[in-house]
Amino acid sequence: MSGSGDRVAPVIGLEIHAELRTRTKLFCRCANLFGAPPNTQVCPVCLGLPGALPVLNAEAVRLAVLAGLALGCEVSASTKWDRKSYYYPDLPKNYQISQYDLPLSREGHMDLELSDGTVKRIGIIRAHLEEDAGKNVHERSGTTGVDLNRAGVPLLEVVSRPDMSSTEEVLAFSREVRRLLKWIGASDANMEQGHVRFEPNINLHVTRDGRTYRTPITEVKNLNSFKSLEATVVHEVERQYALWCRDPEGYSMERAPRENRGYDAVSGRTVFQRSKEEAHDYRYFPDPDLVPVNLDPAWVAFLRGGLGEFPSARRRRYRERYGLSDKDAAVLTQEAATGGLLDAAVSSGADPRRSAALLTGVGARLANERGLSIAEIGLTPRSLAELAGLVHAGELTATAANVVFAEILGTELSPRELAASRGLLVSRDGEAVALWVREALEANPKAVADVRKHGKSEKKAFGFLVGQVMQRSRGAASPEQVQRLLREALDG
């Protein structure tokens, strides 16, 4: 976007809200459960009934501390709870219990590996804990109902510095934060269930004729997919630049108000919600119903010690030590358990690249079909290692390995046993292969004729016959062996 000679630098910060994976809500014992019938996971506390009092869920604090540590933050020795006041029907008390000036953790960062090979550090201002609101459900009849099952679910709010300057960086950062929260078990981070929501704040620094102009900041609320996040950033950058071009002096941070906008999925545009002048005064004050939380430094150190390897470090290790491609390394670090499967197979002697190929190929396909992660489809490290070993030794073709992979799931058999029982092990004596060659030749006289004519379709016909033989062998024959025997039969 520098067609006119302007240099346009987007300045983007991100707030990420992630629901934590606790059994119960943040301040009561109701289940933290998605998809139950409306208002069935509620009690006097999360309904905000008179006289009910919040009691802090320690597990939510543990997960939030883990998340803070994983995001490179300093975890506060002491933190407290504040009430954030605003009226909305999905907020039963008309205030939200949140953290204002003493967040659980602050001053962290995340290093992003960008597609050009560079690494960019994104600062994290804070990560605090708060309770989620319920949901307004707009009915077809025009009335609005309120479902409070989600009210009180623990929510981690991660606030980045405005360090991002492109859609790629925003997506990389948001994906990495999501991956990390899932990785350490802090959140299920299921996008379909709305576990992760984004609120980008965006403005532009436009440089024209040596002078830099800053457009007003817009904050886009409540985006619940990477797609809408991406579309929002793309659209906002275009929209703000167009507005600025029309009025470089007036459309500026100094003169135009900060705005809140919403994303409209139908038009792919953002729409005005309110300006800063109309913004809420949240009237924060310390919640007198809760006591401050003191975090024992020894406990925090213990949690830090248990965190293990993060996805970015693991990706680097897979590339450098296992020789995997960027893409495979990324696929295998979507969540902790898949890499764990690979590492366990490798440590029992399997070839890393063969093992990885099985997981990212057939493994990923099967996982996708079943809506599971690769680690969840049920392959044991031992089976993976044996399967990779069979392929590596030439005893199983890649095609046959895929069959074995799929069929072995849920059985008690080893890959070798299953391959043997299906006749998939590469036939070494040649007799079986010779039989398949004969069958293929008899069944395809036209192809045979084409090969023998030595015309321009010879190569294609030969390839076809190889394929026919391979099909009959269901992968148990090696392509080299098939080609050799086929050539002998045709020439002879």
Added chain:
Amino acid sequence: VSDLTTLTARDIARGVRSGAFRAEEVAEASLERCRVVDPRLHVFNELQAERALARARDVDRARSAGQLLPPLAGVPVVLKDNLCTSWGRTTCSSRILSTFEAPYTATAVRRLEEAGAIVLGKTNMDEFAMGSSTESSATGVTRNPYDPERVAGGSSGGSAAAVAAALAALALGSDTGGSVRQPAAFCGVVGLKPTYGRVSRYGLVAYGSSLDQIGPLARDARDAALALSVIAGHDPADSTCLRRHVPDYVALLAGETRPLRIGLPAEFFGEGLDPGVRRVLEAAVEVYRRSGAEIAEVSLPHSSVHRDASGALASYAIACYYIVAMAEASSNLARYDGVHFGFRTPSSPEDIVDLYSRTRAEGFGEEVKRRILLGTYTLSSGYYDAYYDKALRVRRLIQEDFGRAFERCDVILCPTTPTPPFRIGEKTQDPLTMYLEDVYTISVSLAGLPAVSVPCGFLDAQGTRLPVGMQLIGPLFEEGRILEAAYRFERETGARVVFPGAAT
């Protein structure tokens, strides 16, 4: 007054246990008295006779079955109408909760019932506990049993009047800035505000959450000690209710008399104190002196009462209290919006904001609206530091004053109220004068300390005998010490509950 209704709680429990009379007889006698007296005083928002009788029969059956009866077996009690009960309504004397039925029971109430107490009903109060006269109730004023033309005090006016008029042996009230102690003083009964964190607030409809405490009202110190023993102690449902040993207060009072040093804060005997009240208090101090207690002067400089530039009475403690309490109230009362429960405007609102506005405009009374507005203002961006934050700092200074005072004495003695019970309507036009009613009780609330108001005599007001209360204040968690001091006064004076004429 029939015998059963004038017995102390411990005598009722003893009688029921021994079989001298049945719990049902006690309940019937109390309910009968309620039916006669309540139309004159308006103590109850809701009398729950059927349930009370059924519970009393349960106690009698348990006794017949040979079961060991708990310490309050068969004792009739009443509850301030801001304590949630899973039966009947919990209205806070507000239109906005006039139909509200809580789905659960407050911890303190549950403990009372588990101890065998028989709940007769829910008592009248200032709306949402905001007031010192029960005049801000949406159901009408509660009258003082000593003079029906005067207020019973507030905000726990119904509970205090019920105990004074022998409608119940015990009552629960709630005290944010004096709401148990002041009506206790006005009605001539004992009213205890425990240390903040001594009694669970779970199920108490919040007004000023950092100040609210549930406390018992009783005929004497020993009954108050018995009630406190039952309701005190940690509750996992209230994070601010401390995990701390609860002494056996009853046994403590039965034990040996210990030496007592009484501190008199000069600030609470000066400007603004009614001369009649002062004379009664001075006589009470004499009683202690004669009994061998040491009397010392102490100082609470940040709680002093002074004249401001305009000549009106003022106090830092009052300013501090009203900022803290109103700020918390503005937030606590935000939930009454007509969306989820309670009253909703019967008119047709244009949108959700209009629904909120109309519901709250129609549902809340004047005093509640005043406090919500002021509280909202003090928490607003740009004003927080000047008001709320400053108030918290003053609060700490007040606390420190008490800490220093308790280096020189065991308990602090002062009036509970600056005046005797005033006439209905006398102060409703001037909220600031009304707020001054709490001038001796609120600094104690801000410091989180326990205090008890004990009847210490009467004064004559144009031919009417009006009760006067003295306040005994203790260090944190020293409820035993102040109850002991109260009991000592009762023994020295041979004081017995006098049932006021208007109630009979």
